[in-house]
Amino acid sequence: MRNAEQIERQLDRILLKVQKPGRYVGGELNQVLKPWDEVKTHVALVFPDLYDLGLANLGLAILYDQINARPDALAERAYAPWIDMEAEMRRAGIPLYGLESKTPLAGFDIIGFTLPYESLYTNVLNLLDLAGLPLLSSERDARHPLVIAGGHAAFNPEPMSRFIDALVIGEGEEVIHEIINTHQAWKASGEPREDLWIRLARLPGVYVPCLYEVSYHPDGTLSGIQPTHPAAALPVLKRVVAQLPPPVTRFLVPSIDIVHNRIAIEIMRGCTRGCRFCQAGMVTRPVRERPVDEILTAIDDALLHTGYEEIALLSLSSSDYTNIKGLVEAVSSRYRDQKLTVSLPSLRIESFSVELMEGLRELRPGGGFTIAPEAATERMRQIINKGITSEQLLETVRAIYSHGWLTVKLYFMIGHPEETLDDVQAIVDLCQAVLAEGRRICGGRARVHAGVSTFIPKAHTPFQWVACDSVEQIHAKQDILRKGLRHSSFKLTWVDPAVTMHEAWLSRGDRRIGAVIQRAWQLGAKFDAWQDQFHAETWLRAFADVGLDPDFYSHRMRAQDEVLPWAHISTAVRTTYLKEELRRSQQGILRADCRDHCVACGILPGFNELRMNTPPEAWKCPPVSQVKAR
Amino acid sequence: MSDQAPSLHRIRLHYTRAKELRYVSTLDMQLVWERTLRRARLPVAFTQGFTPRVRFHMACALPLGFTSTDEVADLWLAGDAGTAEVVEKLNAAAPPGLVVKEAVEIPLSLPALQTRVEYAEYSVLLSEVPDGFDLPASVEKLLRAQSLPRTRREKAYDLRPLIDRLEVVSSTPPELWMRLSAREGATGRADEVLLALGLDPTAARIERTRLVFKED
Numbered sequence: 137m138r139n140a141e142q143i144e145r146q147l148d149r150i151l152l153k154v155q156k157p158g159r160y161v162g163g164e165l166n167q168v169l170k171p172w173d174e175v176k177t178h179v180a181l182v183f184p185d186l187y188d189l190g191l192a193n194l195g196l197a198i199l200y201d202q203i204n205a206r207p208d209a210l211a212e213r214a215y216a217p218w219i220d221m222e223a224e225m226r227r228a229g230i231p232l233y234g235l236e237s238k239t240p241l242a243g244f245d246i247i248g249f250t251l252p253y254e255s256l257y258t259n260v261l262n263l264l265d266l267a268g269l270p271l272l273s274s275e276r277d278a279r280h281p282l283v284i285a286g287g288h289a290a291f292n293p294e295p296m297s298r299f300i301d302a303l304v305i306g307e308g309e310e311v312i313h314e315i316i317n318t319h320q321a322w323k324a325s326g327e328p329r330e331d332l333w334i335r336l337a338r339l340p341g342v343y344v345p346c347l348y349e350v351s352y353h354p355d356g357t358l359s360g361i362q363p364t365h366p367a368a369a370l371p372v373l374k375r376v377v378a379q380l381p382p383p384v385t386r387f388l389v390p391s392i393d394i395v396h397n398r399i400a401i402e403i404m405r406g407c408t409r410g411c412r413f414c415q416a417g418m419v420t421r422p423v424r425e426r427p428v429d430e431i432l433t434a435i436d437d438a439l440l441h442t443g444y445e446e447i448a449l450l451s452l453s454s455s456d457y458t459n460i461k462g463l464v465e466a467v468s469s470r471y472r473d474q475k476l477t478v479s480l481p482s483l484r485i486e487s488f489s490v491e492l493m494e495g496l497r498e499l500r501p502g503g504g505f506t507i508a509p510e511a512a513t514e515r516m517r518q519i520i521n522k523g524i525t526s527e528q529l530l531e532t533v534r535a536i537y538s539h540g541w542l543t544v545k546l547y548f549m550i551g552h553p554e555e556t557l558d559d560v561q562a563i564v565d566l567c568q569a570v571l572a573e574g575r576r577i578c579g580g581r582a583r584v585h586a587g588v589s590t591f592i593p594k595a596h597t598p599f600q601w602v603a604c605d606s607v608e609q610i611h612a613k614q615d616i617l618r619k620g621l622r623h624s625s626f627k628l629t630w631v632d633p634a635v636t637m638h639e640a641w642l643s644r645g646d647r648r649i650g651a652v653i654q655r656a657w658q659l660g661a662k663f664d665a666w667q668d669q670f671h672a673e674t675w676l677r678a679f680a681d682v683g684l685d686p687d688f689y690s691h692r693m694r695a696q697d698e699v700l701p702w703a704h705i706s707t708a709v710r711t712t713y714l715k716e717e718l719r720r721s722q723q724g725i726l727r728a729d730c731r732d733h734c735v736a737c738g739i740l741p742g743f744n745e746l747r748m749n750t751p752p753e754a755w756k757c758p759p760v761s762q763v764k765a766r
Numbered sequence: 767m768s769d770q771a772p773s774l775h776r777i778r779l780h781y782t783r784a785k786e787l788r789y790v791s792t793l794d795m796q797l798v799w800e801r802t803l804r805r806a807r808l809p810v811a812f813t814q815g816f817t818p819r820v821r822f823h824m825a826c827a828l829p830l831g832f833t834s835t836d837e838v839a840d841l842w843l844a845g846d847a848g849t850a851e852v853v854e855k856l857n858a859a860a861p862p863g864l865v866v867k868e869a870v871e872i873p874l875s876l877p878a879l880q881t882r883v884e885y886a887e888y889s890v891l892l893s894e895v896p897d898g899f900d901l902p903a904s905v906e907k908l909l910r911a912q913s914l915p916r917t918r919r920e921k922a923y924d925l926r927p928l929i930d931r932l933e934v935v936s937s938t939p940p941e942l943w944m945r946l947s948a949r950e951g952a953t954g955r956a957d958e959v960l961l962a963l964g965l966d967p968t969a970a971r972i973e974r975t976r977l978v979f980k981e982d
């Protein structure tokens with residue numbers, strides 16, 4: 137194996153031949169470079185796409201911080217080299233390496249991939265290969281690092297289960313330490329690798345695929361998922377932290393321009409709105425907020441450590457943060473004179489949001505105002521549980537234009553269950569109505585951007601049983617949008633139906649899909665998240681070669697009693713609750729925000745003990761005793 | 767903003783760019799500097815306009831892959847700050863590879879730095895030369911040439927008038943020193959000189975050692 141110095145020397149010979157060589161050298165401000173021999177456990181954290189996208193990933197930033205805070209472990213980073221660099225690396229025989237020390241990835245103890253979305257799967261395979269590791273977990277042995285993964289896509293771990301030794305379901309801040317401790321104890325024990333699987337399986341929230349067996353009915357649906365060892369839990373309950381740990385403030389500051397150069401502070405985790413299509417809203421419960429003071433201190437610290445000019449206050453629904461007004465006022469008075477930008481995403485559709493943004497006005501030069509009605513008819517909104525009316529929306533839009541914003545960005549989704557072409561036409565009509573308001577208030581300069589994505593029924597949501605629209609249906613719906621929003625005052629963005637299908641297959645897939653991913657990679661698939669690199673034909677061919685039918689995964693309404701491929705994974709939100717939500721959706725019955733009135737989704741019984749040991753105000757779910765009393 | 771405009775100061779900085787910043791483009795270097803200035807909490811002056819930028823100008827672009835022991839830039843401060851304090855604060859805030867050596871207050875009226883650069887000097891360490899390659903003879907031959915027609919980024923130009931001096935510092939290990947024109951619109955590149963000599967610039971360590979300015 138090559139050592140770090142050799143790699144460094146070789147890099148100097150090739151880096152001037154590739155685009156943006158600064159991606160491949162590390163050495164950024166706030167990087168942590170620890171002496172290799174002074175720690176027991178070496179972890180490589182990998183974002184399976186370009187440095188430019190991965191550096192800002194908050195999940196990995198948190199883990200980097202957590203691991204490097206331990207005196208007995210170090211964390212380094214790796215990203216996917218772009219195609220030109222990969223070719224140079226393969227030509228020169230340079231394996232994938234940790235950016236900090238340039239040590240080959242194969243020399244680490246643990247490799248951790250983040251899987252925020254499914255279109256990164258082939259890159260994971262490519263990176264394992266570039267690291268010189270066998271792709272299949274079953275083909276790796278004691279000489280190889282432990283390969284783990286986590287992130288939102290891992291809530292259906294099956295498609296990647298043959299490549300990854302252990303997957304973390306849920307939040308990683310605490311369990312990463314347990315994994316490192318377990319690895320150390322196993323290493324010291326000198327036991328075989330099978331023993332590591334068993335030790336890992338005992339950790340709450342860790343799923344070790346090789347300890348489960350999946351069986352199938354003749355029609356291809358699952359008949360069961362069974363543990364093959366008593367240590368393997370059924371179901372595997374996701375991990376949550378009782379309270380959010382202090383935010384990361386020593387962000388890495390790249391020396392080259394990347395996509396998100398900013399301080400990202402999570403103000404709240406979880407969401408109680410209950411939009412039925414939204415996986416994040418279902419899998420990140422319970423809602424936990426950070427106190428205003430903690431957020432402000434973190435911003436101060438992070439500004440000092442990074443010099444960044446942009447702050448993003450992250451959450452799934454900013455308006456729901458309890459003291460949002462106080463937070464915005466404090467941020468705006470404190471940072472007004474520092475020529476900073478502050479972003480506050482996901483605001484509720486109400487005029488109060490406009491007031492909030494107005495408070496940040498001096499911190500937001502330019503840009504439009506974004507709101508997400510998701511659907512344009514009352515009927516559709518009842519189906520997806522987005523409880524706003526068109527009148528509320530127009531009122532908000534009037535407030536936006538009146539306050540001087542010229543561009544309103546509207547996010548919609550097509551392909552919701554039971555959507556008709558009339559519902560799609562209503563999106564056009566609504567955009568027209570919004571533009572009409574804009575014209576009336578600020579004249580010809582008013583603009584409307586419509587960002588229209590396509591619905592995919594995601595695991596662990598009330599819609600997990602329903603089918604996707606066919607490609608023809610999606611085309612027909614997008615045609616309506618393109619025809620209706622032609623005027624130059626509109627800007628329309630949509631998603632290629634082939635891309636949607638790809639995401640649907642991979643997010644709804646079972647264990648067998650792993651063979652398709654592997655075949656697609658063999659056929660050259662990588663960087664599937666990049667429009668110009670994604671080739672639908674490659675994937676169709678991979679399905680054909682493996683002998684699976686893609687429509688089986690995307691276009692089949694699944695029976696309520698079908699064993700879903702993720703049935704052994706629990707988010708604590710009960711299946712009966714999801715079914716009830718689906719039924720209510722079909723009847724057009726809204727479900728109110730559960731923040732003020734718990735509707736017993738399952739989080740409390742699932743995390744009963746955790747809730748009991750956490751201060752009442754730390755969660756938006758009621759304290760446990762209160763529920764019992766009801 | 768208060769009515770009383772703070773006094774404007776112009777500070778000339780000399781700094782090094784070590785290997786950590788070898789692969790940072792000039793545009794990105796501007797960003798590296800802006801963040802360093804923010805972290806240093808100096809009373810930096812901003813440009814007017816919709817998206818105000820820090821008033822900071824580098825003398826001359828450093829090609830990708832080069833290091834430098836003597837870069838020069840001008841910085842405008844909207845308020846008093848002693849030059850020793852400027853150096854100290856900047857170094858405390860600088861990313862790996864950036865070290866400020868010196869700060870001097872200069873008259874606001876001096877012409878723009880970029881227009882005053884005349885030459886840049888480079889030291890070139892060659893990690894390998896082809897077998898039987900006679901470095902002194904090749905250098906001599908190159909300097910004797912009347913013109914050195916070359917093409918860079920599909921543009922033809924003559925390299926010869928851009929070479930002011932070129933010397934062999936030592937043959938083992940092979941090391942060169944050169945002074946190239948660095949005027950606006952007439953900039954010689956050290957890697958191009960190596961190519962003209964028949965050497966591989968990716969096998970060389972090129973360091974800028976000095977910028978030579980016209981008398982103000």
Ligand code: SF4
Pocket residue numbers: 408421422423730731733734735736737738739740756757758
């Ligand atoms: S337990 Fe109750 S309050 Fe908590 S998320 Fe579920 S429904 Fe909402």
